[in-house]
Amino acid sequence: MATVKDRSSSRTALPDTGAADRDAPSRPGIRLRSPRRRRRLLGLAYLAPALLIYAYVVLLPAGQGLQLSFYHWDGVTSASWAGLANYTGFLTDATLRQAVTHTLFFILFFSVLPIILGLISAALTARKDVRGAGFYRSVIFLPQVLTPAVVAVVWKQIYAPDGPLNSVLTAVGLGGLARGWLGDFTWALPALGLAGTWAAYGLCMVLFVAGTHTIPGELYDAARMDGAGPVREFFTVTLPGLRGQLAVVLTLTLLGAIRVFDIVWLTTKGGPGTSTITPTVVLYQRAFTNPDVGAACAIGVVLALVSLLVSLVVVKLAEGADR
Amino acid sequence: MVSSRRTRRITGGAVALAAAGLLAACVPGTSGASSANSAGKGAAVTDPAAMGTVTLNVLDTFSGGTDNAWMTAVVKAFEKQYPDITVKRTSMAWGDAMAALPLKLKSPNAPDIVPANNGWQSMGTLVRGGLLLNLDRYAKAYGWKQSIPQSILSEHEFTADGKQMGTGSMFGAPVARASLIEVYYNRSLLKKIGARVPATLAEFQADLAKAKSAGITPIVAGNSDQNGVTQTLYSLMNALGEQSRISDFVYSRNDVAITGTGFPKAVSTFKQWFDKGYLAKDFAGVASADAAQSFVNGRGLFHFDYSGSLPLKAGQSKDFGSFVLPRADGGKPVATASSAANFSISSKSRHADAAAAFLNFAAGQQAAELAVENGTMPLLHPDVKAPSADPLLADDVAIAQGISTNGTSVPYLDWATPTLYTTVNTTMQSLLAGKTSEQAVVAAADRDARAYVKTLGK
Numbered sequence: 001m002a003t004v005k006d007r008s009s010s011r012t013a014l015p016d017t018g019a020a021d022r023d024a025p026s027r028p029g030i031r032l033r034s035p036r037r038r039r040r041l042l043g044l045a046y047l048a049p050a051l052l053i054y055a056y057v058v059l060l061p062a063g064q065g066l067q068l069s070f071y072h073w074d075g076v077t078s079a080s081w082a083g084l085a086n087y088t089g090f091l092t093d094a095t096l097r098q099a100v101t102h103t104l105f106f107i108l109f110f111s112v113l114p115i116i117l118g119l120i121s122a123a124l125t126a127r128k129d130v131r132g133a134g135f136y137r138s139v140i141f142l143p144q145v146l147t148p149a150v151v152a153v154v155w156k157q158i159y160a161p162d163g164p165l166n167s168v169l170t171a172v173g174l175g176g177l178a179r180g181w182l183g184d185f186t187w188a189l190p191a192l193g194l195a196g197t198w199a200a201y202g203l204c205m206v207l208f209v210a211g212t213h214t215i216p217g218e219l220y221d222a223a224r225m226d227g228a229g230p231v232r233e234f235f236t237v238t239l240p241g242l243r244g245q246l247a248v249v250l251t252l253t254l255l256g257a258i259r260v261f262d263i264v265w266l267t268t269k270g271g272p273g274t275s276t277i278t279p280t281v282v283l284y285q286r287a288f289t290n291p292d293v294g295a296a297c298a299i300g301v302v303l304a305l306v307s308l309l310v311s312l313v314v315v316k317l318a319e320g321a322d323r
Numbered sequence: 324m325v326s327s328r329r330t331r332r333i334t335g336g337a338v339a340l341a342a343a344g345l346l347a348a349c350v351p352g353t354s355g356a357s358s359a360n361s362a363g364k365g366a367a368v369t370d371p372a373a374m375g376t377v378t379l380n381v382l383d384t385f386s387g388g389t390d391n392a393w394m395t396a397v398v399k400a401f402e403k404q405y406p407d408i409t410v411k412r413t414s415m416a417w418g419d420a421m422a423a424l425p426l427k428l429k430s431p432n433a434p435d436i437v438p439a440n441n442g443w444q445s446m447g448t449l450v451r452g453g454l455l456l457n458l459d460r461y462a463k464a465y466g467w468k469q470s471i472p473q474s475i476l477s478e479h480e481f482t483a484d485g486k487q488m489g490t491g492s493m494f495g496a497p498v499a500r501a502s503l504i505e506v507y508y509n510r511s512l513l514k515k516i517g518a519r520v521p522a523t524l525a526e527f528q529a530d531l532a533k534a535k536s537a538g539i540t541p542i543v544a545g546n547s548d549q550n551g552v553t554q555t556l557y558s559l560m561n562a563l564g565e566q567s568r569i570s571d572f573v574y575s576r577n578d579v580a581i582t583g584t585g586f587p588k589a590v591s592t593f594k595q596w597f598d599k600g601y602l603a604k605d606f607a608g609v610a611s612a613d614a615a616q617s618f619v620n621g622r623g624l625f626h627f628d629y630s631g632s633l634p635l636k637a638g639q640s641k642d643f644g645s646f647v648l649p650r651a652d653g654g655k656p657v658a659t660a661s662s663a664a665n666f667s668i669s670s671k672s673r674h675a676d677a678a679a680a681f682l683n684f685a686a687g688q689q690a691a692e693l694a695v696e697n698g699t700m701p702l703l704h705p706d707v708k709a710p711s712a713d714p715l716l717a718d719d720v721a722i723a724q725g726i727s728t729n730g731t732s733v734p735y736l737d738w739a740t741p742t743l744y745t746t747v748n749t750t751m752q753s754l755l756a757g758k759t760s761e762q763a764v765v766a767a768a769d770r771d772a773r774a775y776v777k778t779l780g781k
Contacts, residue, residue: 074741075425076452077485156547160613161605180608183547185756269549272607272752288422290742291448 062304069297075287079294086298096299099279102189103258106278109193110200110257115249117197118204122212122242123234137209141202148199152266155195156182159267182268185275192263192276200253207245215241247318251311258307279303360450360457360483360492367464368676369683371405377677378409382427382434384664386414389631392697393500393690400693401684408677421445428454428669435672436681438664439495441478442573442738443488443775446665450494451485456668458493461679471497471686471703474732477574478661486779488738489574496682497662499691501702501723503732504554504659505645507618507626507633512539513644516624520644524562524651531601534624541601543623545614549748551606552593554627556751557736558648559589561657569657569733575776580769586736587765590754597755607755619643630700630719631663640698640715647722658722660732662686662702695720703727740775743768 069086073079089096121140125133143151158165159181166178181191219237228236261280264270270277270285279299287296368374385394391414398410413434415423421440427433428449439446439455449455462468468476475497482491506527508520513530516537521527531541544551560569564585571579581587596602603614603623616634618626621642626633633643647656666685668678684690691704700719701707705727709720726732737744750767753759 074448074451076448076454156610159608161608180547180605183605183607183609185753185758268547271547271549271749272756273749273758285745289418290444290745291425 065297065300068294069301071294073293074291075293076291082294086295087302089295089298090302095274095277096279096282098274099277099282102276102278103260105189106193106196106260107254107257109190110196110260111250111253113197114200114204114253115246117201118208118249119234119239119242121205122208123230123238125209125212133209137206141206143199144202144206146199148262149266151195151199152263155192155263156267159191183272185272188268188272188276192267195263196257196260200256203252204249207249208242211242211245212238243318247314250314254310254314255307258303258310360453360485360494367460367679369461369464369680371407371680374405374407374674374677374680376407377674378411379436379674379677379681380432380434381410381412381436381681382420382438383412383414383436383666384417384420384438386416389697389699390663393694393699396693396697397498397685397690400689401681404684405677405680408680410681424449425452425454428671431671433669433671435674435678436666436668439667441495441661441665442735444738444741444744446479446495446667447481447485447488448741449667450481454670455494456670456672456675457483458496458668458679458682461675461682462493465679465683467493467496467683467686472727472730472732474570474726474730475660475662475703477570478734478738479665487574487576489570489576489734495665495667496686497702498664498666498685499687499701499703500663500694501630501700501726502661502663503630503647503700503722503726504558504627505630505719505722506558506648507628507643507645509618509621509624510642510644512621512624515539520646521649523649523653527649530624531596532599535600540603540623541625542596543603543614543618543626544606545603545609545611546606546752547608548610548612549745549752550611551609551614552748552751553737553744554629555596555602556589556593556747557659558627559592560585560736561659561733562648562650563588563592566657566731566733569736572772573734573736573739575739575772575779581739581772582765582769584736586768587761590751590764591761593751594754594761607752630722631698635715640713643715645715645718645722647725655725655729655731657731657733658726659735660726661734663699740771742775743771746771 068079070082070084071079072082072085090100091097146154157163160166161178161180165181166175169175169178179187181187184191215237219241220233223233223237259280260278261284264276264278264281265284268276270281280303283296283299283303286292286299381398383394385391394412394414398412402408402410420438421444424437424439424445425448428437437455439449446455458467476493477489479493479495479497480491481488481494512534513520516530516533516539518526518530518533521530534541542555544555546552562585568579569584571577572581572584597606603609603617606614609617612634615626615628615632617623619633619635619639627648630645633640635643647658649656666682668675668682672678686703688704688707691701691707694701695707695709695716698713698716700716700723702723705724707720709717711717737747746767747764750759750764754761754764
C-alpha cells in the first residue's frame with residue numbers, strides 16, 4: 001500500500017511544480033501585484049495536497065525509521081539507545097555482509113544482463129522492421145505485467161526437481177546436471193538471478209526499441225554512406241541515441257536489484273543456508289520475524305541512501321553526456 | 324535539464340525528513356511492563372448475565388480448512404450459550420498475524436482476543452511490553468490450573484516481570500485442539516515392506532532401511548523454503564533426549580544448555596539418515612508443502628509433520644496413519660505439542676470478562692468434541708472419542724489422549740529465542756549440503772540461546 005501511494009503521489013507532485021512554475025505568468029486571466037511571490041505561493045498551493053499526503057505516508061515514516069535506527073528495539077518493550085551499533089552491523093554481521101555481496105551479484109542479473117540483451121534486441125530491429133515484431137515484443141514484455149508473486153511461483157515450478165528445466169536437461173542427455181536448483185548452494189543464487197533477468201528484459205527491450213524509432217533515419221543513412229557496418233552503426237548511432245532510455249532503465253533496474261525481496265522470500269527465504277539472502281530479506285526478518293526493529297531500520301536507511309545515490313549518479317551521468 | 328530544481332527538492336525533502344525525525348523524538352516503545360502485569364483486583368465475573376451485551380473482537384489464525392470449520396463451530400456454540408455476547412472474527416495468515424500483533428495490540432481499538440504464539444518470539448515479548456492481560460483471576464475462577472495438564476499449562480505462563488517463561492501467571496490459554504509433531508505413515512507401503520507400526524526407535528530405523536532397499540522413499544520431506552527440517556529434528560530430539568531437560572532448556576531454567584537436550588544427537592542422527600538416503604532425494608530442492616502433497620500422492624513411507632497438516636481430499640485419510648516417534652529408551656513417546664492456538668486477552672480490552680468466558684469455552688469439553696467432529700485432533704479432554712469411520716483421526720485422538728494422560732509433551736524448541744528457528748534452519752541446510760559440521764550447528768544454536776537469555780536480564 002505505502003509504496004503504491006508513495007509512487008503515485010511523487011509522480012503527481014513532480015509535474016505539478018513544473019507546470020505551476022512555467023504556466024502561471026503566461027496565463028492572461030491572472031493579474032498579480034507581485035507576480036513572482038504570488039507565483040511561488042500558487043505553486044505551493046498546487047503542491048500542497050500532494051505534499052501533505054507525501055509527507056504523511058513517506059517523509060514522516062522515513063523520519064521515524066531514521067530515528068529508530070539508532071535504537072535497539074524489539075517492537076514492543078521500551079527501546080534502548082544504540083548509537084551507531086545498528087549501522088556497524090554492515091561491517092560486523094556476517095549475514096548482512098553476505099547479503100550485500102549478493103546484491104552486487106543481483107545487479108549483474110537484474111540490471112547488466114537485461115540491458116545488454118535489450119540493446120541487442122534494439123540493434124537487431126533498429127535497421128529494418130522484423131515481421132511480427134509487435135507480437136514478440138508483447139511476449140517478451142509479458143513478465144512486466146505479472147505480479148512478482150506469480151513470477152516466483154512460475155520459477156519455483158521451473159526449478160523444481162521434477163520441473164521443466166530438469167526434464168529438458170534429461171531429454172537432451174544432460175540428466176547428470178539435473179538437480180533441485182533452488183536447494184543448491186551453488187546454483188540457487190544464479191537461478192533466482194536468471195528469473196530476474198527474464199523479468200527485467202522485457203522492459204529494457206521495449207524502451208530501447210521505442211528509443212531507436214526516435215533516432216532520425218538520416219543518421220543511419222549517413223553512417224551507411226560512410227561505410228559503417230552493423231557494429232559500427234550500433235556504437236555511433238544507436239547507442240548514443242538511446243542515452244535517455246539507458247538512464248531510465250539503469251535507474252529502474254539498479255533500484256530493482258537493490259530492493260530484490262519478493263522472489264527470494266517466496267522461493268527460498270534466503271536459503272539454502274544464507275546463500276540467497278539479500279539485505280531486504282534480512283530487513284524483513286529483523287522487522288517482523290525476529291524482532292530487532294532498530295537493525296531493520298538501519299538497513300532500510302542505508303538502502304534508501306544507496307538508492308538515492310544511485311539514481312543521482314545515473315541522472316548526472318545522463319545529463320553530463322547531454323551537454 | 325532539471326538539475327538545480329531537483330537538488331532544491333532533495334534538500335527540501337531532507338529538511339522535512341529531519342524535521343519529522345525531531346518531531347517524533349521521544350523514545351519508542353512503551354515503558355516497563357511489570358506494574359501493568361499484576362493479576363488485577365476485584366472478582367472475575369463468570370456469570371454471563373452480569374456481562375451485559377458485548378461484542379468481542381477476536382483475531383485468529385484459523386483462516387481455512389478444518390481450522391476455520393472448528394472455529395466457526397465453536398463461535399456458534401458459544402454464542403448459543405451466551406446469547407448476549409457476539410463474536411466478531413478476523414482471520415489472518417499465521418505469519419501475517421504474528422508480524423501485525425505488536426501494532427494491533429498498541430492501537431486504541433485492539434482486538435479483545437489475540438492468537439499470540441507461545442514462546443519469546445511473540446507472546447513473551449508482548450508480556451514484557453505489558454500488552455497482554457494477566458489471566459490469573461480467571462484461571463482461579465474457572466479452575467484452569469487444575470483442569471489443564473501442567474506440561475500444557477506451562478506453555479502459557481510467564482512471570483509478571485516477563486523474565487521467565489513456563490512458570491508464574493497465565494497470559495494466555497490453550498484451546499481444546501492440539502497441534503503436535505507426529506509421524507504419518509502410508510498404510511499400504513508399510514504393509515508392503517512387511518512391517519507394523521514401530522514400537523521402538525530401533526524398529527523405526529529398521530523400517531527406514533527396509534523401505535530404502537525396497538526402492539521406497541523412506542521419509543518424504545522438502546526444505547527449499549526452510550520449513551522442512553524441524554519436524555523431523557524435534558521428533559528425533561524428543562526420542563533421544565530427556566523430556567524434562569528439553570522443557571528446561573526452552574524455559575531457560577535449571578541451567579540446561581541446548582547441548583543437554585538431545586539436540587546434538589538429533590542433529591547427528593538426522594545427518595546419518597540423510598547420508599544413508601532415508602530422506603527424499605530432492606529434499607533440498609522441494610518446498611515443504613509440495614513434499615506433503617507428494618506423500619499424500621503415495622510417494623513414500625513416512626512423513627514428519629504437524630498434526631492436521633496433510634493436504635487430504637475426502638476419503639484419502641483411510642490410507643494413512645500416525646504415531647509419535649518412539650523413544651530410544653523405550654519410554655512413553657514424547658511429542659513436541661501445544662494447543663493449536665494460544666488465545667490471549669489484550670490488556671486494553673474493555674470486555675475481559677466476556678473474553679475470558681470465550682477462552683474457557685474454547686478450552687472446554689464441547690470445543691474438544693467439535694474438534695473431533697471437524698476431523699482434527701482434540702486436546703485437554705482425553706475422554707473424547709474418535710469417530711470409527713476415520714482411522715487416521717482415530718490415531719490422532721489416541722496420540723492426544725496419550726500425551727494428555729501421560730503429560731508427555733514438550734514445548735517447541737524454537738520458542739526459546741526469537742531467532743532460534745531461523746538459526747536452526749539455516750545451519751541445518753549448510754550441514755546437509757556438507758558446508759558445515761554437526762558441532763557447528765549445535766554451537767550456533769547454543770550461541771543463539773545464550774545471547775538471548777542474557778537480554779532477559781535475569
